[in-house]
Amino acid sequence: DGGITQSPKYLFRKEGQNVTLSCEQNLNHDAMYWYRQDPGQGLRLIYYSQIVNDFQKGDIAEGYSVSREKKESFPLTVTSAQKNPTAFYLCASSIRGRYSGANVLTFGAGSRLTVL
Amino acid sequence: EDKVVQSPLSLVVHEGDTVTLNCSYEVTNFRSLLWYKQEKKAPTFLFMLTSSGIEKKSGRLSSILDKKELFSILNITATQTGDSAIYLCAVEAFSGGGADGLTFGKGTHLIIQP
Numbered sequence: 001d002g003g004i005t006q007s008p009k010y011l012f013r014k015e016g017q018n019v020t021l022s023c024e025q026n027l028n029h030d031a032m033y034w035y036r037q038d039p040g041q042g043l044r045l046i047y048y049s050q051i052v053n054d055f056q057k058g059d060i061a062e063g064y065s066v067s068r069e070k071k072e073s074f075p076l077t078v079t080s081a082q083k084n085p086t087a088f089y090l091c092a093s094s095i096r097g098r099y100s101g102a103n104v105l106t107f108g109a110g111s112r113l114t115v116l
Numbered sequence: 117e118d119k120v121v122q123s124p125l126s127l128v129v130h131e132g133d134t135v136t137l138n139c140s141y142e143v144t145n146f147r148s149l150l151w152y153k154q155e156k157k158a159p160t161f162l163f164m165l166t167s168s169g170i171e172k173k174s175g176r177l178s179s180i181l182d183k184k185e186l187f188s189i190l191n192i193t194a195t196q197t198g199d200s201a202i203y204l205c206a207v208e209a210f211s212g213g214g215a216d217g218l219t220f221g222k223g224t225h226l227i228i229q230p
Contacts, residue, residue, distance in 0.1 A: 042220045042222035105218060107159050
């Protein structure tokens with residue numbers, strides 16, 4: 001079945017440690033995204049990538065880094081510079097293009113990061 | 117900056133009631149408005165609306181867009197406990213090319229009591 005796989009589902013880390021969240025898709029989608037969800041805050045865009053080896057900052061990119069070496073994979077690193085990293089992280093993908101509906105996102109099941 | 121405001125932020129009703137969820141937006145170069153349902157983890161797609169006045173319908177759920185007044189509503193009739201979820205509204209804007217992501221509202225947390 002096609003879809004998006006995020007791992008791990010739950011992650012605990014000590015303050016000051018870098019953490020990498022995995023996101024893999026087999027939908028053959030060009031575009032991939034990382035969102036952060038906090039209670040009462042909705043989804044906020046961290047980074048997105050329209051094509052391999054290219055990515056753009058979203059609204060809250062500070063303290064995060066990404067890479068896009070393969071079409072299927074878009075890992076997110078939460079660095080020690082992120083002031084409040086405890087959150088639910090959602091990865092998504094979509095077909096890239098200018099036609100209507102190109103941005104209908106398909107989401108993974110999420111990774112919940114807790115920093116102790 | 118693009119902005120999406122949903123109301124109410126939370127709502128508790130009884131099974132069988134009809135609910136209306138609201139979404140207003142301010143966006144440059146509006147392209148489409150999307151509704152998602154998030155039960156536990158991954159949001160799932162419900163509707164995409166691009167034209168004013170055309171109702172989208174799926175079972176007990178329906179949605180309509182007003183591009184003049186810049187809002188959309190999501191209606192759920194004869195609610196069931198399985199409708200309990202967070203309902204997210206998002207807008208898509210035209211950009212120079214490709215996909216730049218969606219701007220989401222804070223969501224409406226709907227609870228259906230038996």
